[in-house]
Structure formats: structure tokens, C-alpha cells
Amino acid sequence: MRITCIGGGPAGLYFALLMKQQNPAHQITVLERNKPGDTFGWGVVFSDQTLSAMREADAKTADEILTAFNHWDDIEVHIQGRSLRSGGHGFCGIGRMKLLNILQARCVELGVDLRYEVNVEDDEGLDADLIIACDGLNSRLRQKYAASYQPDIDLRQNRFVWLGTSRLFEAFTFDFQRTEFGWFQAHAYRFDAHTSTFIVEAPDAVWQAAGLEAMSKEDSIAFCEKLFAKVLDGHKLVSNAAHLRGSAQWIRFPRVVCKNWVHHNGRAPVVLMGDAAHTAHFSIGSGTKLAFEDAIALAKDMATHPGDLQAALDHYQATRSIEVLRIQNAARNSTEWFENVERHARLAPEQFAYSLLTRSQRISHENLRLRDASYVAAFEQWLAAQSGVAAAKPVPPMFTPFKLRGLALKNRVVVSPMAQYSCEDGLAGDYHLAHLGARALGGAGLVFAEMTAPSPEGRITPGCPGLYTEAQAAAWRRIVDFVHSHSSAKIAMQLGHSGAKGSTRRGWEGIDQPLESGNWPLISASSQQYLEGLSQVSKAMTRADMDAVRADFCAATERAAAAGFDWLELHCAHGYLLSSFISPLTNRREDEYGGSLANRLRYPLEVFVAMRALWPAERPMSVRISAHDWVAGGTTPEDAVQIAQAFKAAGADLIDVSSGQVSKLEKPVYGRMWQTPFSESIRNRAGIATMAVGAISEADHVNSIIAAGRADLCAIARPHLANPAWTLSEAARIGYAGPQGLDWPRQYHAGKQQMEREFERQRASQAQAGGPSALEQANKALGV
Known part of the structure; x- marks a missing residue:
């Protein structure tokens, strides 16, 4: 084959040498616009x-x-005069020029034709069977064929400058410095015997406030030297970007995602590789890594499909793009962490450092333990002490206690409120006693009843529970008494009105589908139809309707208190009645309850304040919100912080942070712990306790979330449907036998011992089997 690589960076050089090694008969040319010794960046x-x-x-x-x-x-993490270190991370650094020299020499040795100072404007006139466009971030070929590649370029918030220093760092070092303008941070690591990379970054607003936009290159370097003088320890900072002047050195990182990686022009396919195809933020060190892995993947595909170039390219794009997107999603989490140092710095240094180490959500609590068990053990003991536990042995974060007002929970695990559609006339019966009772015995600190209506018209389906009669209150009292008598769990009531999403069939009969008969009238903030052309049309609430519904919520609150519930939550999420006031997608009112966010919050806050006044002062009260509607023009994560602040001011103790289900037009981005960033933002910006929900399915997830300060509680839904004793099972799985935060019923102790022995045998068997170490297996699974 005749192969031309446009761009002499790591991707082009490495792919060229791999293909030449694969078949010396290939005619491979690398065209590079710079001289052989030109490069930018350090290590x-x-x-x-x-x-x-x-x-x-x-x-x-x-x-x-x-x-x-x-x-x-x-x-090593430096913050607020403290230095905290964690080991076992396994990184390697090399100078970019040294790396290129090795690749260049290997190409020459194998017979690759390297041509420098060749400025390729496009692919016209190139005599090749395959063209690799590895011409970097500002790829001309990607721009030329943008209609084929469909690139999406997201320019991130922070400014950064790539510098070097003769200070040789023994560890990958993060240094955070607070100034009168805001936070600056440095990423530093040694890459050869004489030099370290030293990247400085800050939010654009902070960078501008510090006057760096107007500074010369020399002055901006002097600014950084003074700011990071302690960590530099007398060493200077230098730049190797001689062609850049002043503020041009400071750039914003562009995240590049391409829908397609291959363009067919009727001559030779043009294939994107490296930064031309994708970028991943430097904070997880993935740019060059991804370039090498691109080259390896395409070379393998071409070896696997000899003589069938199209099949090789199809496989390359289909498989490689998925893997890269996983890395990019982790890099996005990391990028956003560094864009929001201001709120993370409100954490104690110990928790700040842990949050940094796990920022991408790909390094988990147990993965961190495999890397540095002593670090995690010391951190667990510190975290437990913050909850008032002076344990002789480390306590996993999920098993630390949590207190709100006069209520103490034994651990951080919550059984989510989950619709069961199993009531008659709103009455919770034997099924609910068995369902909630089993989960209370299963080890969770708090068990939620499903969303319960304050009126018959507030139910979602005819099978949903209510709290609008004394008989219903008595039925709930029976369940509450069982939980309190037979377990150490606490039990919570969630009150909510279905609004425009009511009068529908039970979940297994067709979720959100209207009843065939027996419908009741629907109300919401504004007239709407949840499923266009199918659902009932709700009517906009009048002031009289609002007064009546508020009174219903108040009466239900008093019944919940009398029934003995430990905790009360008001449901203001997922498009139900109170959510319909908050979201601009469903609130089109023109009175004082519509328009601005403050106006849209007015009625939900009225209801909450009235309920809080009736709910016992020593018992906590929370609010569930949708932090993101996932629809343009809907509620945003920024709005969610203001919503949380408003409920906090009204007396809320915790925000239960969910998202979506307000509009069928939503396009959520799913993934592990996918809603946790909303919880973290609210917790550390609004200064209120939060509960995280959404794809939290392992003890490792809970431990990571609690330890990093992303939430105070974790609500687990589907895993609790499959296993009522999820908390007890996960404790045995990770080898934690208690006693802190773990309370097995006496009747189940024989099962406890058997389960613990079985998991212990499994761990021992894996260790004896040989092969990759536990850390290697974990890293492979995580892609780190």
C-alpha cells in the first residue's frame, strides 16, 4: 500500500513505523510542516x-x-499550606522532543520516508491508497471535510500555559494557590534528568482579573514564579514557545469530538488520528496516550483485514471511537473539577485531595485502596472522626453515621422511594409491610416509602398510596412501627402530587399511559399534555386550587408526623405538580407564579414552608428536585443551585438531587453515577446536605461519593429491588464486618457468617489464581 501520514507527531510517526514493520513493502510517507527539531510543549x-x-x-x-x-x-497535593501524598499510581514521563526523536529514528531504520517543512494544505494531488490526517488539533483536513467528520468543538472555561522548570519533582504534583482574584493551580511532573513540565491554569475570569491578558510573556512568567515560589523552591519557569507572545501563550482547552473518523473522497480514504480526531484534557494525561492507541488500533485492524481496507476502517471507527469517548467522558469530569476549584477548596484539605484523586470517577475508592492501602486507611479514619467515630479500625465511608437535626442515621445508604403500584384506594397493605420491612432489615440507614399522594387526585395511578385519610395513616403507622421495632433503620415519607402526570396505568400496564376509564381531572402550573396527543390535558391551577392543594399537603404532613415517620420529603421533581411550577418548560403562567425563577419557586416554597411549620422541629425535612431538565430552555444545573438555596433558606435540611422526567423531549447523558455531579455542585456551592441518586449500584460507588464530598447520602433504587439486603451483602463483599454502621438482625447472623466466608474464599481464590494483579485488573476494567 501507499500510505501518507499528514503530520509528524506521535500518531503519524508511530502508525508509520507499525505499518512498515507489518509489511516492509508498504510505501509510507510522513509529511511534517515543521523542522525535525521543532516541537511545542515539554513532557x-x-x-x-x-x-x-x-x-x-x-x-x-x-x-x-x-x-x-x-x-x-x-x-502529591498542596493546598492551604498542607501537603498530602498518595502512591501506587504508575505514571511515566518523557520529554516530547526525546519521544519524537526515538520515533523518528525508528521510522528511518524501518525505511519510512520522512519529509519535513512540507506544508500540506489539503489532500489534493497526494498519490496514496490511504491518507492519515494526524495534523493536530487545528487539522486542516478535518476542517475541509467537516461535513463528513461532523466535529463538535467545546472550548473549555480555564486558561492554561505550558511551561517548564529545572525543579525536579519526585511526585506528580498539584499545587493550588488562592489569590485576591481567585484560584490558580499548577500541574507539575519531571520528564527527564534536568526538567519538569509546569502547567499553570485558572478560570478565564480569574485570569483576566489578575491582568494576565495584558501582560507580556516575560511578565506573566514572573507572575507565575512569584505565585508558585514555594513549590518552585528557587527555580525559574521558562517557555519554549518562542513564536508566542504575551497572552497568546495562555489558551483555553478545546474538547474535540468527531462523529465520523473516515472521509471517502473518491480517491483515497482520509482517516483522522490523534488530536485531529479527538482531544482529552491534559489533567488526565491522555492526549499522546490516545494518539499511540489510535495508531495501534488501526494497524491491528489492517492486519486483521488484509486486502479489505474498508472493513479495517469500519472496525477502527466503530470500536476506537467508543473507547475514546469513554476516556473523553472521564477527561470531561476531570476538566470540570479543575474549572471549579473554588467550590472544592471549601472541603478540608484531606477531602479536597481525595476528591482530586477520584475526580474523573474512573478511579474509585477500592481502586485507590489497591494503589495505596495505607493512604485509604488513614483517610477513612480521618473521615470517620469527622462523623464523631473514633474507630480502632478504618470504617468505609458508607458506614459512617450521619446526623440531621435530632435524627441520627447509622450509615449513608438510603433505599430510594420506588413506585410499587400495589395499593387499593391509596391504602398501604401487607405488601408494603413486607416490602419496606425487608429493606429496613437489609442494613440501609434510611428507608423511603414511595411517593405518596396528599389527595386522591394527586396519585399517579390507582395503585399508588395516599395519606389523605385516617385509615391510610393507620396503615402507615403499622409499617413504621414494624421498622422501628425490628430494625435500627429509620423510615421516611415522601409526599408528592402527580399533577399532569396523574391518572395513568400501573407501571407494568404501560407507564405514563392514560387510564382507559375512571380518570380524574388533572391540574398543573399551566395547561399541558405530558404525552402529546395521548395524555389527558391538565388545567392551569387557580388560586383556589393552590390553596386547596397546600391544605392537602399540610394535612398529610400532620398524618405523617402522627404515624411516626422519622423524615419527610417534599417531591418537587420529575414533572409532577410542584415541579411543573419550577420548570420553565411547564410553567407558562403570566401572574406572580410564572416568569422568573424566583416567581416559579413561589408556590412550591409556600407549600414547603407550610409543611415545615407543622413537621416536628427535631425531624429533618428534604426536597427532591430535578437539577437538569435535559431540554434546551429548561431547568439547568446553575438554576438547581439557586433552587437549593431557596429551599435551604425556607428551612430544608437536605436536597435530594435527581434530574429529568419533566419532558419527553429530554436527552440525558447516562453513565455510572451520572447525576452525582449535580449533587456535588449543590452541596458545595449552596452549602446544604445532599442525597445523590442515579446508577449507584456498588459499595464502591457509595464510598467514592461520600468520601469525596459529592453527597452526604446515596439513594439506591434497582439494586434494592433485586436484593433487599443490598447493604449487608455489599459489606460482606468488600470485607467489612462492622460494627460501625452495620447492624445484622440477630435472626440472620448465621447467614452473615456464611456470606462473609464465601466472599473471603472468592478473594483468596482470585489471589491464588495468579495472572494479573488486582490493581492491574481494576485498571484494565477502568481503562486507566
Whole structure:
């Protein structure tokens, strides 16, 4: 084949040498617009996993690179005069120029045609069977064929400058400095015997407030030297971007995502690779890693499909784009963390450092334990102490106690309110006693009843529970008494009115589908039809309707208190009645209850304040909100912070942070713990306790969320449907036997011992089986 690589960076050089090694008869040309010795940036970082893949692809090149690497295991975090260190992270650094020299020499050795100072404007006139567009972030070919590639470029908030220093760092070092303008941070790591990379970044507004936009290059470097003088320890900062002046050195990171990676022009396919196809923020060190892995993947695909270029390219795009997107999603989490240092810095230094280490949500609590068990053990003891626990042994974060007002929960696990559609006339019966009772015995600290209506018309379906009669209150009292008598769990009532989403069939009969008969009238903030052309049309509430509904909520609150519930939650999410006031998608009122967010909150706050006045002062009260409507023009995460602040001012103790289900036009972005960032934002900006929900399914998830200060409680839904004793099972799975936060019923102790022994045998069996270490397995699964 005749292959032309446009761009002589790591992607182009490595792909060229792999293909030449694969078949010396290939005619491979690399066209680079710069001179051989020109490069920008200082050092680049690889993980141990990437090195393993490179060794498999070409051992000789990998050995040469490995010889030149500086390897370190530790990450050190400097914040508020403290220095905190964690080990076992397995990174390697190498100078970008040294890396390019190794690749260039290997290409020459194999017979690749390297041509420098060739400025390729486009692919016209190139005599090739395959063209690799690896011409970097500002790829001309990606721009030319944008209609095919469909790039999406997101310019991030922070400004950063890439510098170097003769200060040799022993660990990958993060240094955070607060100024009168805001927070600056440095990312520093050694990459050869003489030099370290030193990246400085700050939010654009902070950068501008500090006057860096108007400074010369020399003055901005002097500013950074003064700011980071302590960590630099007398060493200077230098720039190697001689072609840049002043503020041009400071750039904003562009996140590039391409829908397609291959363009067919009728001549030779043009394939994107490296930064031309994608970018991942430098805070997880993935740019060069991804370029190498692109080259390895395409070379493998071409070897697997000899003589069928189209099949190779199809497989490359289909598989590689998915893997890259996973890395990009982790990089996005990391990027957003560094864009919001201001709110993370409100955490204690210990928790701040832990939050940084787990910022991408790909490094979890147990993965961190595998890397540095002593660090995690010390952190767990520190975190437990913050909850008043002086344990002799470390306590997993999920098993630390939590207190609100006069209520103490034994641990941080919550059984989510989950619709069961199993009532008759709103009456909770034997099924609910068994359902909620089993989960209370299963180890969770707090068990929620499903959303319960304050009136018959407030039910979602005929099978939903109510709290609008004394008989219903007595039925709930029976359940509450069982929970209190037979477990150490607490039990919560969630009150909510269905609004425009009511009068529908039970979930298994067709969720959100209207009843065939027996419908009741619907109300909402404004007239609406939840399912266009199908649902009933609700009417806009009058002031009289609002007074009546508020009175219903108040009466239900008094019944909940009399029934003995420990906790009360008001449902203001998911498009139900009170949510319909908050979201601009469903509130089109022109009176004082519509328009601005303050106006849209007016009625939900009226209801909450009236309920709080009747709810016992020593018992907590929370509010569930939709933090994101996932529809343009709807509620945003920024709005959610203001919503939380308003309910906090009204007396709420905690915000139960969910999202969506307000509009069928929503386009949520799912994933592990996908709603947790909304919880973290509200908790650390509004200064109120939060409960995280959404795809939290393992003890590891809960431990990571609580430990990093992303939430105070974690609500677990579907796993509790599959296993009422989820909390007890997860404790045994991770090898925690208590006693703190873990309370097995006496009747179940025989099962406890058997389960613990079985999980212990499984762990021992895995350890004896040989093969990859636990850390290697975890890293492979996480892609780190």
C-alpha cells in the first residue's frame, strides 16, 4: 500500500513505523510542516497500561521509550499550606522532543520516508491508497471535510500555559494557590534528568482579573514564579514557545469530538488520528496516550483485514471511537473539577485531595485502596472522626453515621422511594409491610416509602398510596412501627402530587399511559399534555386550587408526623405538580407564579414552608428536585443551585438531587453515577446536605461519593429491588464486618457468617489464581 501520514507527531510517526514493520513493502510517507527539531510543549505522560500495549505492538520502540522514561508512583497535593501524598499510581514521563526523536529514528531504520517543512494544505494531488490526517488539533483536513467528520468543538472555561522548570519533582504534583482574584493551580511532573513540565491554569475570569491578558510573556512568567515560589523552591519557569507572545501563550482547552473518523473522497480514504480526531484534557494525561492507541488500533485492524481496507476502517471507527469517548467522558469530569476549584477548596484539605484523586470517577475508592492501602486507611479514619467515630479500625465511608437535626442515621445508604403500584384506594397493605420491612432489615440507614399522594387526585395511578385519610395513616403507622421495632433503620415519607402526570396505568400496564376509564381531572402550573396527543390535558391551577392543594399537603404532613415517620420529603421533581411550577418548560403562567425563577419557586416554597411549620422541629425535612431538565430552555444545573438555596433558606435540611422526567423531549447523558455531579455542585456551592441518586449500584460507588464530598447520602433504587439486603451483602463483599454502621438482625447472623466466608474464599481464590494483579485488573476494567 501507499500510505501518507499528514503530520509528524506521535500518531503519524508511530502508525508509520507499525505499518512498515507489518509489511516492509508498504510505501509510507510522513509529511511534517515543521523542522525535525521543532516541537511545542515539554513532557508527556503515559500510564503503565499504555506502555504494555506499545510493547506488544513494537517491543524495540517501547524499550527505547521506557529507557528514557522517568517513572513515579506518587501524587502529591498542596493546598492551604498542607501537603498530602498518595502512591501506587504508575505514571511515566518523557520529554516530547526525546519521544519524537526515538520515533523518528525508528521510522528511518524501518525505511519510512520522512519529509519535513512540507506544508500540506489539503489532500489534493497526494498519490496514496490511504491518507492519515494526524495534523493536530487545528487539522486542516478535518476542517475541509467537516461535513463528513461532523466535529463538535467545546472550548473549555480555564486558561492554561505550558511551561517548564529545572525543579525536579519526585511526585506528580498539584499545587493550588488562592489569590485576591481567585484560584490558580499548577500541574507539575519531571520528564527527564534536568526538567519538569509546569502547567499553570485558572478560570478565564480569574485570569483576566489578575491582568494576565495584558501582560507580556516575560511578565506573566514572573507572575507565575512569584505565585508558585514555594513549590518552585528557587527555580525559574521558562517557555519554549518562542513564536508566542504575551497572552497568546495562555489558551483555553478545546474538547474535540468527531462523529465520523473516515472521509471517502473518491480517491483515497482520509482517516483522522490523534488530536485531529479527538482531544482529552491534559489533567488526565491522555492526549499522546490516545494518539499511540489510535495508531495501534488501526494497524491491528489492517492486519486483521488484509486486502479489505474498508472493513479495517469500519472496525477502527466503530470500536476506537467508543473507547475514546469513554476516556473523553472521564477527561470531561476531570476538566470540570479543575474549572471549579473554588467550590472544592471549601472541603478540608484531606477531602479536597481525595476528591482530586477520584475526580474523573474512573478511579474509585477500592481502586485507590489497591494503589495505596495505607493512604485509604488513614483517610477513612480521618473521615470517620469527622462523623464523631473514633474507630480502632478504618470504617468505609458508607458506614459512617450521619446526623440531621435530632435524627441520627447509622450509615449513608438510603433505599430510594420506588413506585410499587400495589395499593387499593391509596391504602398501604401487607405488601408494603413486607416490602419496606425487608429493606429496613437489609442494613440501609434510611428507608423511603414511595411517593405518596396528599389527595386522591394527586396519585399517579390507582395503585399508588395516599395519606389523605385516617385509615391510610393507620396503615402507615403499622409499617413504621414494624421498622422501628425490628430494625435500627429509620423510615421516611415522601409526599408528592402527580399533577399532569396523574391518572395513568400501573407501571407494568404501560407507564405514563392514560387510564382507559375512571380518570380524574388533572391540574398543573399551566395547561399541558405530558404525552402529546395521548395524555389527558391538565388545567392551569387557580388560586383556589393552590390553596386547596397546600391544605392537602399540610394535612398529610400532620398524618405523617402522627404515624411516626422519622423524615419527610417534599417531591418537587420529575414533572409532577410542584415541579411543573419550577420548570420553565411547564410553567407558562403570566401572574406572580410564572416568569422568573424566583416567581416559579413561589408556590412550591409556600407549600414547603407550610409543611415545615407543622413537621416536628427535631425531624429533618428534604426536597427532591430535578437539577437538569435535559431540554434546551429548561431547568439547568446553575438554576438547581439557586433552587437549593431557596429551599435551604425556607428551612430544608437536605436536597435530594435527581434530574429529568419533566419532558419527553429530554436527552440525558447516562453513565455510572451520572447525576452525582449535580449533587456535588449543590452541596458545595449552596452549602446544604445532599442525597445523590442515579446508577449507584456498588459499595464502591457509595464510598467514592461520600468520601469525596459529592453527597452526604446515596439513594439506591434497582439494586434494592433485586436484593433487599443490598447493604449487608455489599459489606460482606468488600470485607467489612462492622460494627460501625452495620447492624445484622440477630435472626440472620448465621447467614452473615456464611456470606462473609464465601466472599473471603472468592478473594483468596482470585489471589491464588495468579495472572494479573488486582490493581492491574481494576485498571484494565477502568481503562486507566
